[in-house]
Amino acid sequence: MKIKVLIVEDEVLVAEDLADFLRECGFDVSGIAINFEECFLYIDKHQPDIIIMDICLRGKLDGIEIVQILNQTIKIPFMFLTASADPSTITRALPLGPCAFLSKPFNKNDVKIALELGCQKHNKNAIQSSLASPVNTNHPVFVKDGSHYKRIDINSILYIEAKGSYSEVVTEGKSYTLSYNLNHFSDQIKNPVFKKIHRSFIVNIDRVEGFDNSSVIINKTILPISRQYHKEIMSLFQKL
Numbered sequence: 001m002k003i004k005v006l007i008v009e010d011e012v013l014v015a016e017d018l019a020d021f022l023r024e025c026g027f028d029v030s031g032i033a034i035n036f037e038e039c040f041l042y043i044d045k046h047q048p049d050i051i052i053m054d055i056c057l058r059g060k061l062d063g064i065e066i067v068q069i070l071n072q073t074i075k076i077p078f079m080f081l082t083a084s085a086d087p088s089t090i091t092r093a094l095p096l097g098p099c100a101f102l103s104k105p106f107n108k109n110d111v112k113i114a115l116e117l118g119c120q121k122h123n124k125n126a127i128q129s130s131l132a133s134p135v136n137t138n139h140p141v142f143v144k145d146g147s148h149y150k151r152i153d154i155n156s157i158l159y160i161e162a163k164g165s166y167s168e169v170v171t172e173g174k175s176y177t178l179s180y181n182l183n184h185f186s187d188q189i190k191n192p193v194f195k196k197i198h199r200s201f202i203v204n205i206d207r208v209e210g211f212d213n214s215s216v217i218i219n220k221t222i223l224p225i226s227r228q229y230h231k232e233i234m235s236l237f238q239k240l
Contacts, residue, residue: 002028003119003142003149006048008066009081010034010057014104018052018081021108026148027115035059036066043074049142049151050118051078052102055089064089067096077118081106119149143169143176152176155193158207158218160185162200172219197233198226205236 005027009015012034019029030046033039035057042048051070055063067078080093083104093101099121100114119142140151156171162182169176178185186196196202201223203216210217215224216233225233 002026003050003151004028004030004046004048005115006030006033006039006042006046006051008033008039008051008057008063009054010059011054011104014081014106018106018111021111022115025112025115026150036061036069039066043070043076048076049122049140050099050115051076052081053078055080055082055093056084064092064096067093067098071096077121079114079118115149143178150176154191155204155206157194157204159201159203159221159223160194170219170221195229195233195236197229198224208237211237 005022007015007018007022007029009018009032015032015034019032022029030048031038031042033042036059039051043051053063053067057063057066061069063080063082067080070076070078077099079100079102080098081102081104082089085101085103090101099117100110102110102114123141140153142149143152144150152169152171156173158170158172160178160182161168161170163177165181167178167180167182167185169178182196182200182202186194186202193204193206194202195205197216203218203223207218208216209219211225211233213225213230213234215222217223
């Protein structure tokens with residue numbers, strides 16, 4: 001599933017140019033809003049994953065004031081877009097926790113980097129939410145698929161395998177390569193359903209179909225359990 005981005009920008013040409021570039025990068029532009037009324041309407045209707053917010057909007061509220069309201073109600077990663085990076089504006093904006101600041105006219109490489117930061121922030125929020133609500137851990141996270149990011153549900157992850165300095169996230173339908181090692185994933189994903197069973201494998205315990213003294217079976221794939229993790233892993237399974 002594509003990541004949905006909402007653009008809040010009242011300069012139509014800038015907004016359309018940015019929207020075209022985001023679509024080229026594989027994102028789903030869920031809408032272009034020109035003021036706070038349209039912004040909240042699109043959020044309610046489309047539930048975007050990331051917001052690109054112009055600071056200097058015409059109307060009752062500017063971009064900073066809109067984000068102040070959003071931060072009190074819903075947590076959506078966002079980045080500011082601005083033609084004015086004066087100290088007073090930055091001082092107002094920084095405490096709100098933007099993923100990045102994008103200058104107008106925007107640089108495509110800066111947009112890519114900012115969106116990657118936004119995806120990472122979303123993942124962190126999603127993981128924290130899953131820990132706070134263990135009954136419903138089916139929160140979406142963003143993984144890179146080639147040059148694009150895609151949304152997958154945490155529960156759809158079967159296991160993660162170390163591939164040198166990279167990691168491979170395996171789901172039922174597809175595998176995704178992460179540009180960091182298994183230890184980084186383990187540090188980032190502190191969800192109790194994910195357990196390390198071997199120096200090369202982290203598994204989703206809820207997706208284990210069978211096991212013996214030296215391995216587990218997930219989606220018909222046999223994965224080894226090392227001696228270091230054997231006692232902890234065996235204690236997780238209820239045997240009759």
